[in-house]
Amino acid sequence: LAHIINRIFESHYIPDELKFAIVIPVHKSGDSTNFQNYRPISVLPVFSKVFERIMHARL
Incomplete structure (x- = not known):
C-alpha cells in the first residue's frame, strides 16, 4: 500500500479509480417527492480516503 501511494506521488498522476464516487441522496x-429536500452523500473508495489523509499529512 505504501509503495502504491509513493508511486502516485512520484508520478504526479492520480488514477481515475480514485476520482469516482457513488452519490446517494439522503432525505x-x-x-419526500420534492428533490430540494434531499442532500447528496458521496461514498468514496476506502483507498481514496487513505490516500487523501496521507496527502493531507504530507502537505
Whole structure:
C-alpha cells in the first residue's frame, strides 16, 4: 500500500479509480417527492480516503 501511494506521488498522476464516487441522496425533512429536500452523500473508495489523509499529512 505504501509503495502504491509513493508511486502516485512520484508520478504526479492520480488514477481515475480514485476520482469516482457513488452519490446517494439522503432525505432531510419535509415532502419526500420534492428533490430540494434531499442532500447528496458521496461514498468514496476506502483507498481514496487513505490516500487523501496521507496527502493531507504530507502537505
